[in-house]
Amino acid sequence: MSEEKINKTAPVEEKTVAVKAKKKGTKMPAFGTAHIYCSFNNTIVTISDDKGNTLIWSSAGSHGFKGSKKSTPFAAQITCSKVGEKAVSLGMREVTVRVCGPGQGRETAVRALQQAGLNVAAIRDVTPIPHNGCRPPKARRV
Numbered sequence: 639m640s641e642e643k644i645n646k647t648a649p650v651e652e653k654t655v656a657v658k659a660k661k662k663g664t665k666m667p668a669f670g671t672a673h674i675y676c677s678f679n680n681t682i683v684t685i686s687d688d689k690g691n692t693l694i695w696s697s698a699g700s701h702g703f704k705g706s707k708k709s710t711p712f713a714a715q716i717t718c719s720k721v722g723e724k725a726v727s728l729g730m731r732e733v734t735v736r737v738c739g740p741g742q743g744r745e746t747a748v749r750a751l752q753q754a755g756l757n758v759a760a761i762r763d764v765t766p767i768p769h770n771g772c773r774p775p776k777a778r779r780v
Contacts, residue, residue, distance in 0.1 A: 671685070672684070674718070681717055681743050681747060696717050712746075732757040737765070
């Protein structure tokens, strides 16, 4: 009479996350550069070695802050403290800090790196300043 249709579904496979294996012999250098980019919307922190190779990075959005909370000084503090703690645990002791952008969390981020246990050798502001280049966007009328 009527045959029953049997739904054959593929077995559910568990997703595995591929972890990149560290090269043998590569170590975290004792000193590096912390690049802190504070925009009006987010804070991004990158720690690199003296050649510019990225070692550790993080952002406020990757720590669970959403929307306008990403641009707060507290989000910058949490982001920098997590990156600083990871760098210290891997063996880094000293950083030079390069701060870029007009965001709110600039000073808080530098303090968080110091509190994480990193020795801040120098702080440098590398925010690009135009010499009357492009016309800025129109002012908001709220």
